[in-house]
Amino acid sequence: MIVASISLLKEGHRVSVTDLSIGNPFGCDADPPANWDKLYKWEDQLPQHNVDMPAPEGKDGRYVLFMNQIQMLGWNNQLNEVLMNSWLAYKSNRTYVFHDYIWKDDYYPWQNHPSKPSVPRTPLNALISGPSAGGPWAAGDHSPRAISLRFFDQVCPKHERKIINTRDVKPIIGSNWIPGDEIFKAWQKILVDAPERCVEIQPADRSEDNFPQTFDLWFWGNTRALDMWEDFKNSPVSRLLGTSPIVQSAVDRNTYLFQPRGSPQFVPKGASMDPWDRTLAVHIRRGDFKEACQGLAQYNSTFYSWNLHTFLPDKFTHPPGWDVDRETTIATYIRHCFPEEDSIIEKIHQSREDYVKAGRGGDVRYLDTIFILTNDRSEFLSHLKSKLLLDGWNNVVTTRDLELDQQQKDVGMAVDMDMARKAAVFLGNGWSSFTSNIVHRRLVDGKEPISIRFF
Structure with a gap:
């Protein structure tokens, strides 16, 4: 049977791999x-x-x-x-x-x-x-x-x-x-x-x-x-x-980070000055998640819930299967579930290009800000930010850049989700319930399918 997610038993506790949310990117607070x-x-x-x-x-x-x-x-x-x-x-x-x-x-x-x-x-x-x-x-x-x-x-x-x-x-x-x-x-x-x-x-x-x-x-x-x-x-x-008011207060407190940073002469006439209209949000789960992605490969898992909508542009094509060709199957899942830096940048570039091209008439679309929703605390994140800036993005904001008080930190995962809901384009992980619930909110809000992408 093909399922979208699995739960494992580890040291006597249930460990979910369906919720690929950011976990705790801030560490323990004094x-x-x-x-x-x-x-x-x-x-x-x-x-x-x-x-x-x-x-x-x-x-x-x-x-x-x-x-x-x-x-x-x-x-x-x-x-x-x-x-x-x-x-x-x-x-x-x-x-x-x-x-x-x-x-x-x-x-x-x-x-x-x-x-x-x-x-x-x-x-x-x-x-x-x-x-x-x-x-x-x-x-x-x-x-x-x-x-x-x-x-x-x-x-x-x-x-x-x-x-x-x-x-x-x-x-x-x-x-x-x-x-x-x-x-x-x-x-x-x-x-x-x-x-x-x-x-x-x-x-x-x-x-x-x-x-x-x-x-x-x-x-x-x-x-x-x-x-x-x-x-x-x-x-x-x-x-x-x-x-929630707590989440909204955190979004309001940090919106200034998303204000346009580029030179005005390069911004097309008619482009929105609303920072969210110029933001592409991307959900990148790192840490030990590579192991979870290998588990998904073993179970030949599909995308999760609302991520499976047929009207969304990105579909996951199943590899041969764990029992047929384990090496190819694992490689395919890792490429989509735990993408490396070059794949991330390529998909971001494609998502922006497709969204801009989908504009009609006087709909001028211009994206110059990236928001990275992530639990990463390594050099990977700083290196990715540098590569994105070199790729032409004027502003790169990450989960770790947000300033949150104690209550806002307690609901940090919901803060990230709301920012991703508001962004012009969202690029998520198809196996993630975190991504799936953002997809739900975006579609209820009336966001168009081309603005919802998966690795």
């Missing part, structure tokens, strides 16, 4: 971890956190808690589920219960700090805004607003909850093999038909199901999710998904 007390207080004071609210909220509301939602992996592994689960709750006329993001220990920016909490976590509203995090629906939409896990414990005490274990559902609906929209409808029927106010979805034991999520690796790891794209893209969950 200052203590971010304090989120004020944001938690704000969440607790959301108007729907009141048992006396009239139905469909309050003590007469209908709720669903996905305790099988993934945790302690990369942020984008969780974001996939946050959005799809909250849409499932919406379509089932139930209130979605949102969680904190719980970090995988070695992704946490303060993993060695003496003040690091025993379970590092970040409030969901620090990372995103919108209905999935308790924000309002559109005017005239009276669907119940999402609530926090803390309030769920109040409005739905444990003895009032109907427990549904995924072991009793997924084998029946055959979720590993059927189209994505059928998986969605099967779960929707279960949640609609359940008479109980409070439903809690619990995961099967890992010995029974290594991926016990409602929308699991087999859903995201091939074309299955594409069956739902148009409905999901146009859903209020996608349309109203927003940048």
Whole structure:
């Protein structure tokens, strides 16, 4: 079977290779971890956190808690589920219960700090805004607003909850093999038909199901999710998904780095002065990721989720396969998944050229700034920057150039993502859930396919 990603067991812990996000490019900070007390207080004071609210909220509301939602992996592994689960709750006329993001220990920016909490976590509203995090629906939409896990414990005490274990559902609906929209409808029927106010979805034991999520690796790891794209893209969950104020403050704080730097006489007449209109963002994962790319080759993995859209210009052509020609297969995957410097520069050059040529009429397209989203901390990055400047780019900004306070550093991966969302062109890694969620936001924003590229 061809899948888009794999998860491995390493030293007793699940290690995901689906989330190719930047991890922690800043290293351990001498200052203590971010304090989120004020944001938690704000969440607790959301108007729907009141048992006396009239139905469909309050003590007469209908709720669903996905305790099988993934945790302690990369942020984008969780974001996939946050959005799809909250849409499932919406379509089932139930209130979605949102969680904190719980970090995988070695992704946490303060993993060695003496003040690091025993379970590092970040409030969901620090990372995103919108209905999935308790924000309002559109005017005239009276669907119940999402609530926090803390309030769920109040409005739905444990003895009032109907427990549904995924072991009793997924084998029946055959979720590993059927189209994505059928998986969605099967779960929707279960949640609609359940008479109980409070439903809690619990995961099967890992010995029974290594991926016990409602929308699991087999859903995201091939074309299955594409069956739902148009409905999901146009859903209020996608349309109203927003940048959190913390992330927005970091973007605003660092926008000056992207201001045009080139000589005005070389800028074509009519070119935009908006720095994002002149930026090409590129996601380059380095470090030990080469090993993960070799794992993808072993499993003959496809691109991940929304990166598989057939209308996007770059497709991955599968090599002979691990068991047929291992050397050629590994080389092909490494070339696309862990590209070397010359390949990176060549693809950047091609992406800019194709985007500029796609302009029509008075649409003057001019790209002179590169933004490199990366976890790299080696000489590779400085050497790449030098080569890009020699290649004619006027301005090269990297993740490491961003100035962030403690809260902004805690959500650094979302800061990078929002900048990539805003850029004129985005060049990503096709196997990455980080890239896939940027693709989702860009397409919802109306960005054209030629502005979305893969190595």
